[in-house]
Amino acid sequence: MKHIVVDHTLINNTRIAHGVHGAGEPVVLIHGTPSSSYIWRNVMPHLVAAGYQVHVFDLLGYGLSERPWDTNIDTSMTAQVPILEGLLDLWELDTFHLVAHDIGGGVAQRFGIQSTERLRSLTMIDVVSYDSYPSKRTRQQMDAGLDVLIETPDQQHRSHFSDWLLSTVQNKQKLSDDAHDVFLDFISGPVGQASMFQHQVRHYDPSHTMELADQMHELGQVPVKLIWGADDAWQVTDWAHKLNQAIPGSELTIIEDCGHFSPEDQPGRVAELIVTFLSGR
Template sequence: MPVLTGAGFKVYVFDLLGYGLSERPRNPEVDMSVSGQVPVLEGLMTLRGLKEAHVVSHEIGGDVAQRFCVFSPSRVRSLTLIDVVSFDALPSRRTREQMQEGLELFVGKPDGEHREHFREWLLSTVSNKRHLSESALDTYFDFVSCPVGQASLFQHQVGRCDHRQAEEVADRLSELGEMPVQIVRSEDDQWQVVAWAHKPHDAIPNSELHVLNECGHFAMEDKPTEVGQLLVSFRATHCR
């Protein structure tokens, strides 16, 4: 973030509905799937008076961004996909194992047991585990702990992992070749392995692919400066 604001960009950051600091709707019928998140993104841009923007996305947010860019390309100046899901990449091996065990089992675990389980899960997202432990780890815990956060993690997030919505737009990814697109992948990503980056890279004409060394799935935690520099240089080159 400091790299972007230091380069003169105004940055808007939001959590998907049901994630992070965003609301967790009480009504289970509220659509918090990938397709349901697209109008939330569009509504946020409208609320902020943004006719168009550089879209930067991570993980499942990349699935949302791909759909948004396919259906509303006029509102996108450029697209950056960081360790994102695409095609049939969801659910990841770890998530699939949890779904097979039964998510209600994890919803009902005591807080201490849940935190220990999630600690190991979170630390698998980075190469520099010590740095995450000493910095943002507790913040991530706070988002997904307590009765509301713990239930939301498995019911709204893990439980919504479905590759079918990504595959719905897979045949249209070639249309994104009309806009600047860069794909950033982490060499040590245990959730979305680096080899999977070639599918969207091959599907999107003229897209650029960058691989970050010694970096895990949470690239912004492992390599924040490098990610920021990639974003700034990409815009300087393609979006004058």
């Protein structure tokens, strides 16, 4: 197991794990839920080999970044935008290519609409948008109360979310034992379980993306690539087509035999699509 975030910094008095790899044009990768920057470990080397400098980080409340004890600390998609901006200052990046997965797409959409001039391009992979989340099942769990979920016995919690993680890929073997265990450990245990519900599930609120619904066309000012798993059960391809229609000039590629965690199911194909897109800018 090798994490690709190796450094730590304070952004708005919270500790953020991050890493920079390679040299060349800057590319920033934003992960989603319930994962971490670890999801990029098989994509990043291809980008570095193609001559890009790759910047990765764990969102606040995720992965190796701080899990705030204070529940008043906002870890929503909207609140992650200042975290990204702080890292851009640290990395001294004025303009860059942005690649986002899952709820990272919500962060990217908010940043891209408010700071379009800073984007060289935007790639969104199986992202949330509009009111595409949470799922009916997750909504029912949220309605039952987060406290109930936080206090679920560890073995029962791990069993449930082990199955949940496996539903992110089309080929169950593609979510290797290492990756499965890394993601599961991050959201389990005395810190991880409570943190997952307080810092992730609690903020599965479509208001963060619905606020942007009538502004999505503004992203068409920069080159936009959409990459989607044909078998994505979390964000079905209907949302890919809706985004494609809403963002003028955007390109859409749907990957066959691929689920929601595209960087796990088809990392080589995802990397190839990103490199081809960026090299044509």
